[in-house]
Amino acid sequence: MTENITEVVVIGGGYAGVMAANRLTQRDDVRVTLINPRPNFVERIRLHQLVAGTHEALADYGKVLSERVLLVVDTVTRIDSDGRSAKLAGGGAVSYDYLIYAVGSGSVDPRVPGATEFAYPIATIEDAQRLRPVLGATPDTAAVTVVGAGPTGIEIAAELAEQGRHVTLVCGGVLGPYLHPRGRRVVAERLAKLGVIVLEGGEAKVTAVTRDTVELSGGHTLRSAVTIWTAGFGVPDLAARSGLSTDAAGRLLTDETLTSVDDERVVAAGDSAAPSGLPFRMGCQSAVQLGPQAAETVLSRIAGKQPATIDVGFAGQCISLGRSAGIFQVSDKHDTANKHYLGGWPGAKLKELICWSTVWQLGYEARKPGKRTWWTKDDKRQQLLQAKGQEASTAADRAA
Ligand SMILES: Cc1cc2nc3c(=O)[nH]c(=O)nc-3n(C[C@H](O)[C@H](O)[C@H](O)COP(=O)(O)OP(=O)(O)OC[C@H]3O[C@@H](n4cnc5c(N)ncnc54)[C@H](O)[C@@H]3O)c2cc1C
Secondary structure, three states: OOEEEEEEEEOOOOOOHHHHHHHHHOOOOOOEEEEEEEEEEEEEHHHHHHHHOOOOOEEEHHHHOOEEEEEEEEEEEEEEOOOEEEEOOOOOEEEOOOOEEEOOEEOOOOOOOHHHHHEEEOOOOHHHHHHHHHHHHHOOOOEEEEOOOOOHHHHHHHHHHHHHOOEEEOOOOOOOOOHHHHHHHHHHHHHHHHOOOEEOHHHHHHEEEEEEEEEEEEEEEEEEOEEEEEEOOOOOOOOHHOOOOOOOOOEEEEEEOOOOOOOOOOOEEEEHHOOOOOOOOHHHHHHHHHHHHOOOOOHHOOOOOOOOOOHHHOEEEEOOOOOOOEEEEOOOOOOEEEEEEEEEEHHHHHHHHHHHHHHHHHHHHHHHHOOOOOOOHHHHHHHHHHHHHHHHHHHHHHHO
C-alpha cells in the first residue's frame, strides 16, 4: 500500500474482469488497473455472428468500463505472488495489493490428428477473425463441417446454414447435451429446416481432420472445405505457470469466497476460476455474477471483514438458431435444464436482448458500482459441497 491507497490489479478484461473492476471502484481509496491484451472489449457471445458477418463483436471499453479503472493493454506472462506483481509481455511489471484472476477461456487442444492444422476454432476473437475471410473465399456451395454440438456449434451451424451454406454438424455424442429432450427436439427441427445435416451418436466422433475431409469413428469420411472446431473451451495456463494451484483443466483453485487456496491476495472469477474444485458451467451468465463477487471478496478484506461465500444462480441456456429463431432453454437455479423453453422468433428476440443487456449491465456497473445484486441462494451447491467433503474424507479413511 502507498499513501493508504490499495492497488488492485485485474487480469483479463472479459465479462468477469470488467464487472470486477467496475465494482471495485466503490471505494475511493482503491486504485484499479485492468490488464487486457486488446484495447476493446470482446463480446465473445457474438463471435459466431462475427464469423457469419451478421454482427460485430467488439465494444468500446469507454462504454463498459468505469473511468476510474486504468486500462493497460498488455498480456500478463507471470504472476509473482511472493513479490505481489504481474509481469507483462511488453516489459516491466505491475505491483498489486490484491489481484483478480479473470483470464477466461479459449480454444482447447482438440487432440485429434490434423485438427490443430486444418480445423478452425471460434473461441476467441482472433480465431473468429481468422475464419471469416476463409469462409468469404469459400464458395457457398462448398461443404462446411462444424464439430461439436454444444451451444457454440449449434449457433455457428445455424448461422451459416441460414445464409445458404451446406453445413454438417458432427455431434460426437448427443445434440445439445445440456438441453432437455423437449428443447433438443426444437433445435433439431430448426436445424433440419435450415438444411443442416446432424450426425449424432458414437459413430459420429471425429478421428482425424485433413485439409478437405473429416474422418469419423464409424468409418465415414466427409468432404469438408472448411472445418470449424467448437468441441469445448480450455483455459490459459497462466495460474499453473505461476505456481498457483489449479484444477485438472488449469482453472485457479479457490475456496468458496473465490480466494486462491495458496494466497489470500489472489482472487479468481469467470471461466478461469474453480471454486472448491466445483467450477460452474463456463459462460457469461456465471462470469457476470462471479466478477462482482470476486470484487466483494477483495473489498471485504480491505475493510477487515470476513468475505461472503459465493452464490451463483442460473436461468437456463439461450441459443440463437440463425437470425430469425432461437431457443431459451429454461433451467433450475442450479443449472439443470427442465421441460420449459421459449422457441422460434420470440426465442431469437430474447437471445438478442440477452446479448445487448449483457453489455448494458457492464456499463451499469461502471456507472453505479455495487447498486445491482441479483444472485440468489442455490441450495444444491451446498449439497454438492457436502457430498464432495464426504467423498474426500472417505478416501482419506481408506488411505489411512
Ligand atoms: C461463439 C460463442 C458464443 C457464446 N455464447 C454464450 C452464451 O450465449 N451464453 C453464455 O453464458 N456464454 C456464451 N459463451 C461463453 C462466454 O463467452 C464465456 O464463457 C465468457 O466470455 C467468459 O467470461 P470471462 O470473463 O470469464 O472470460 P473472457 O470473456 O474469455 O475474457 C477473458 C479476457 O482475459 C484476457 N486474457 C487472457 N489471458 C490473459 C493474460 N495473460 N493477460 C491479460 N489478459 C488475458 C482475454 O484476452 C480476454 O479478454 C459463448 C462463447 C462463444 C465463443
